[in-house]
Amino acid sequence: MxxxxxxxxxxxxxxxxxxxxxxxxxxxxxxxxxxxxxxxxxxxxxxxxxxxxxxxxxxxxxxxxxxxxxxxxxxxxxxxxxxxxxxxxxxxxxxxxxxxxxxxxxxxxxxxxxxxxxxxxxxxxxxxxxxxxxxxxxxxxxxxxxxxxxxxxxxxxxxxxxxxxxxxxxxxxxxxxxxxxxxxxxxxxxxxxxESLEELMSFSRAPTPEQRRKRHLADAVPTSPGVYIFEDARGEPLYVGKSGRLRTRVRSYFTASETRRGIREMIGIAERVRTIVCASALEAEVRELRLIAAHKPRYNRRSRHPERAVWLKLTSEPFPRLSIVREVRDDDSVYLGPFGSTRVAEEARAAVHDAVPLRQCTQRLTLRVISEGRAGTCVLGELGRCGAPCEGRQSPDAYAEHAAHARAILTGDVRPVVTAARARIDRLAEQLRYEEAAALRDRLAAFVRGAARCQRLSSLAGIAQLVAARPAFDGGWELHVVRHGRLAAAGTVPPHAHPMPYVEALVATAETVRPGPGAAPRASAEEMECVLRWLDSPGVRLVEVDGTWSCPAHGAESVRRWIDDAYRDTDSRMVDRAGRPTR
The missing domain is CATH 3.30.420.10 (Ribonuclease H-like superfamily/Ribonuclease H)
Incomplete structure (x- = not known):
């Protein structure tokens, strides 16, 4: 960039x-x-x-x-x-x-x-x-x-x-x-x-000898916004951070205001500080995420393992099922996520199963397996929660209707899941079974929040090129080029200058990004969330949008506020334990 x-x-x-x-x-x-x-x-x-x-x-x-x-x-x-x-x-x-x-x-x-x-x-x-x-x-x-x-x-x-x-x-x-x-x-x-009130309030003790001895590492650091990297004698990154004013931030690591034990230990190992000057705070934030994900510095804790995110996958096979996976492939399957943990993904999957009677067995099911009787007995079929295609009691066409229903839910219309969950929550609450109702609410919340995130990311990932600008502090403009959800270029326009030549130059030199499968094909979900937050900040103006930027009319965003309000009201003790308003 x-x-x-x-x-x-x-x-x-x-x-x-x-x-x-x-x-x-x-x-x-x-x-x-x-x-x-x-x-x-x-x-x-x-x-x-x-x-x-x-x-x-x-x-x-x-x-x-x-x-x-x-x-x-x-x-x-x-x-x-x-x-x-x-x-x-x-x-x-x-x-x-x-x-x-x-x-x-x-x-x-x-x-x-x-x-x-x-x-x-x-x-x-x-x-x-x-x-x-x-x-x-x-x-x-x-x-x-x-x-x-x-x-x-x-x-x-x-x-x-x-x-x-x-x-x-x-x-x-x-x-x-x-x-x-x-x-x-x-x-x-x-x-x-x-030198500042914040440093004075957090001051706890004198710097360690290592902090005093290595204070010179901050001497050559510029005052610009960007990313800083503490490296050891072999050049291996120890810690990656960002700041709108690099010198001030790096200097703070060598003062008494820095009291974190791990960071003080890191200072003792560090031999140099490498900096990357950035055009904007967004570029610095994105570069920090990428460097942490690429190098996994031992003293960084946030976002060290973005690959641990999991996805909910509607498989592409004769009798599709919902599977939890760690990788998105270009295989005509439908993916929902990413989720922060397997537990949350399992709760979201359970919410979909409550609305759609998909099979929950893990084996690959084909007509030959069914005809030969090698699929076994379906316990859920006996309970009326599955059509038991593995036993031949449900035809491929009948099961395909359920699969199409699940595909529509995962790609946009979440109303069937919400309707089914709310009906069960109301029924359990009327029976005073509040703990079970709260568990169903948590299950629904996991699905709604995961679906809302997926739909936001998918919408951004589907745009081939987006150019946006925001007023800068000096009277100019911050410029960013986003391609398929990935920050492809960042720059600035000086005050009083005509912006279009700068826009054209930035677009011409931006990184080439190809489309891909899933909601986050060419950038991490964390990077795309950073871009979305910046786009939602005050003063941002869209210069160019090559594609359609929208969320489904009946998508998860339409009910996410209801979920958030239910939790907020529960915390305020204004609703019953099932999340329903009491007044």
Missing amino acids: APVGPAVQGTLDDLGTPLVGVTFVVVDLETTGGSARDDAITEIGAVKVRGGEVLGEFGTLVDPGMPIPPFITVLTGITQQMVVAAPPVEQVLPAFLEFARGAVLVAHNAPFDMGFLKAACAAQERPWPAPAVVDTADLARRLLTRDEVPNCKLSTLARFFRTATEPCHRALADAKATVDVLHGLFERAGAFGV
């Missing part, structure tokens, strides 16, 4: 939120004791900062509504006479929450302060806004060693960072000291590659 034009800019999600642009409210409380349930707030002090600049201060004494113990007065200097004329917490708390609205809260030993604030909200039946919280004490434990500071008390850290304000157990003074401590910790965290 040859890119056309410059690569597009990554999204803000890929960049993270730089610490310099985050508003922090550093808060400190003084209280009558250490229990948020039994004690009360006597003073609140807070400082709002962003980018090292103080934006505002908040400080007030609070009437705790209870006596202040003498040892608290000795510790803080706050006496009972000082809080007599102070406002109660019912007046102070709304003002503080408004002051801190939209900011990240910071406190030294944050669980203590947050516990009192949450208790005050609960007492007033006021919802806690649940802001992000940074604990400077916890952060100091992770960034500083015992050789530097003997403990992580605020007074100790204030001396270490030489704060402008000395903490003295008064709320506003301690908050000001905590601001200087916070900025000092930010400098330390920056040395470990922590």
